[in-house]
Amino acid sequence: MAVKIRLARHGKKGAPIYHIVAADSRAPRDGKFIEKLGVYNPNTNPATIDLKFDRALDWLLKGAQPTDTCRAILSYKGVLYKKHLLGGVAKGAFSETDAEAKFNKWLGEKESKIAAKVNKLATDAKNAEKAALAAETKVKEERAAAIAAKAAAAAAEATEAEVEEPATESAE
16 A cells, blocks of 8 residues: 555635645545644645644655655655654664754754744734834825815905905995
8 A cells, every 4th residue: 555645625615724644545635544644724824834743754764655745844844854864874874863963953943944934924014014004194194184275275265255245345
């Protein structure tokens, strides 16, 4: 039986959420699967990935083949890198402690990149909100100035009309 690590679509129309599953390659996309390995939600920014790291690694070591999208997800979470390091340990290229140190270093860098992206998105959202508020304030001030000018013109016309009325009455 050929096992694939792939996505099974769930969620509502236009807002998909995917389950990451290990399934027989002959089974339908959303059909029977062997084990659920996690959840992938592409609707958030950055995408939310909840993965059972050890189980995914175990399936890869057993020979399961990930699809292209699942390969990207597993790479993003570090499962493929961990598999690569374990292969190096098996060949005797370096020790298990060295592999763990390399993986932890990589994981720390990855988490800092993700945190930087989240912070950047938050500051961009705040800046966009401030810019929208400034534009709205500018429009409000322009409207107030236009209304004030219109009111001043109306008041000027009213005073002109009052000044002209006595002159026309005295002429009669």
